[in-house]
Amino acid sequence: MKSLSRVFGILAAGMLLAGVAARAENPFIGRWALSLPGGGAGWLGVEEKDGKLAGSVLWGGGSVVPVQGVKTEGDKLVVTRISKNKEKQPNGSDKEVTVTETITATLAGDEMKLVTVKAKEDGKEFGRAEFTGKRIPPVGPAPDLSKVKFGAPVQLFNGKDLAGWRLIDPHADCGWSVADGVLMNRVEKGKHHGNLRTDAEFEDFNLTLEVRTMEHSNSGIYLRGIYEVQVAETFGKPLDPHNMGALYSRITPSVAAEKPVGEWQTFDITLVDRHLTVILNGKKIIDNQPVLGCTGGAMSSDEFKPGPIYLQGDHTNIDYRNIVLRPVVK
Numbered sequence: 612m613k614s615l616s617r618v619f620g621i622l623a624a625g626m627l628l629a630g631v632a633a634r635a636e637n638p639f640i641g642r643w644a645l646s647l648p649g650g651g652a653g654w655l656g657v658e659e660k661d662g663k664l665a666g667s668v669l670w671g672g673g674s675v676v677p678v679q680g681v682k683t684e685g686d687k688l689v690v691t692r693i694s695k696n697k698e699k700q701p702n703g704s705d706k707e708v709t710v711t712e713t714i715t716a717t718l719a720g721d722e723m724k725l726v727t728v729k730a731k732e733d734g735k736e737f738g739r740a741e742f743t744g745k746r747i748p749p750v751g752p753a754p755d756l757s758k759v760k761f762g763a764p765v766q767l768f769n770g771k772d773l774a775g776w777r778l779i780d781p782h783a784d785c786g787w788s789v790a791d792g793v794l795m796n797r798v799e800k801g802k803h804h805g806n807l808r809t810d811a812e813f814e815d816f817n818l819t820l821e822v823r824t825m826e827h828s829n830s831g832i833y834l835r836g837i838y839e840v841q842v843a844e845t846f847g848k849p850l851d852p853h854n855m856g857a858l859y860s861r862i863t864p865s866v867a868a869e870k871p872v873g874e875w876q877t878f879d880i881t882l883v884d885r886h887l888t889v890i891l892n893g894k895k896i897i898d899n900q901p902v903l904g905c906t907g908g909a910m911s912s913d914e915f916k917p918g919p920i921y922l923q924g925d926h927t928n929i930d931y932r933n934i935v936l937r938p939v940v941k
Contacts, residue, residue: 637664638718639688642747642904644912647671648727648740652837652912654904655744657681657688666690672907674853674860690714708732721746747914750901754884761817761937767809767920768794768934778805779910779921786924793823794931796830796924806908808836808921815939818880818920823930824855824872830929831859834882835918836910838902840889842929846871856891859906864889864896875932883939885914 637659645653651671658665666681668690680691692712697705709732716725723744730736767775770792778785783805786796798804813835820832822842830842838858845854845867852863856878868891870876879890882902889897905912908923922931 637683639683639716640664643723643744644747644904644914645669645725645744646742646912648742652905652909654912655690656904668692669860669905669907674907675904686717688716688718690716712738716744745913747904750885750903753886753899753901756881756883756888756899759883760940762940763937765811765936765938766934767811767936768932770932773807775810776807777810779808780805783925792932794922794934796922796927796929798924798926798928804925806833806921806924808833808910808919810919812836812917812919813936813938814917815883816881817937817939818878818882818935820878820934821875821932822878823875825928825930826872827927828872828929829923829926831908831923832878832880833906833908833910833919833921833923834880834887835914835916836921837905837912837914837918838882838887839906839908839923840878840880840887842923844872845869856889856896858887858889858897858900858902861903861906862887862897862900864891865898866894866896868892868894868896 639657640659641657643655645655647653647670653671654669654675656667664681666678667675668678669675678690679693682689694710696708696710698708700706710729712727712729714725714727716723725742725744727740728736729738772789773787784802786798786804787807788795824842824844826844828842828844831839832842833839841853841855841857841859843855846869848854850863850867852860854864855869856864870892876892881888885902886899887897887902888895888899905914910918920936
């Protein structure tokens with residue numbers, strides 16, 4: 612019996628090693644930071660599931676979503692995305708049109724070159740563009756936050772004016788103003804309102820602030836301009852990766868800690884070694900969890916360079932105050 616058990620053990624170990632080797636032979640498996648056509652930030656994840664490749668993508672704004680197809684053809688990776696679009700017809704009606712996007716990628720080490728092309732149901736291609744990607748190194752073990760040293764607090768908002776802040780897009784309409792120690796964003800219909808960023812840039816840190824939502828508020832706190840901690844009026848709603856305090860579309864809060872609309876709410880956010888902790892209104896809702904890539908609306912897909920704190924102002928009204936950052940001291 613012992614000999615038979617040993618044989619089975621050797622066979623199992625061999626199968627495991629073969630599986631690891633098979634994955635290692637496919638250089639496309641992993642996570643990729645994308646620099647999209649037009650300069651936007653994106654992300655591609657490729658993994659093996661049940662012996663087949665699967666993938667998900669972030670394309671500029673919005674959420675991380677699964678793709679419809681992933682395969683290799685020779686030395687290329689082929690990713691397929693299918694969308695349904697509305698097109699206006701000559702008679703004024705809307706017609707639903709299926710658009711198939713094919714993304715083809717080739718590798719040179721940890722660098723990726725990609726080409727995207729779209730086609731409608733008639734097979735005619737359009738929207739061809741080239742862009743690049745770079746392999747994201749694996750996220751290491753969670754840091755021991757009890758041993759992390761933080762520097763002196765930096766008051767990011769002086770409570771008086773917008774000193775130290777500027778619009779990301781200088782041509783956008785500015786809905787931001789200051790009154791009674793509150794940083795307010797007020798949007799007007801028909802205008803393109805801007806997101807507000809700090810002049811200063813940071814690496815790892817602890818950030819505390821207060822926020823007050825309004826009816827239908829939708830904003831966000833971007834860490835290093837890359838990762839969005841969601842700010843939204845979601846009191847009473849089921850847990851979701853798009854709710855208040857979530858890492859947008861990536862990490863769902865463990866508990867619902869929102870307060871009702873109109874009440875001041877506290878955030879205590881720590882970002883260290885690509886691990887995120889979020890405490891909302893005194894409740895820890897994300898506990899030192901790994902961050903696997905940028906989120907929608909990121910200024911860059913490069914997770915290894917300093918960046919600003921930026922507040923999303925292009926959606927709805929929102930209020931912030933008492934914004935204080937303590938940088939990690941190496």
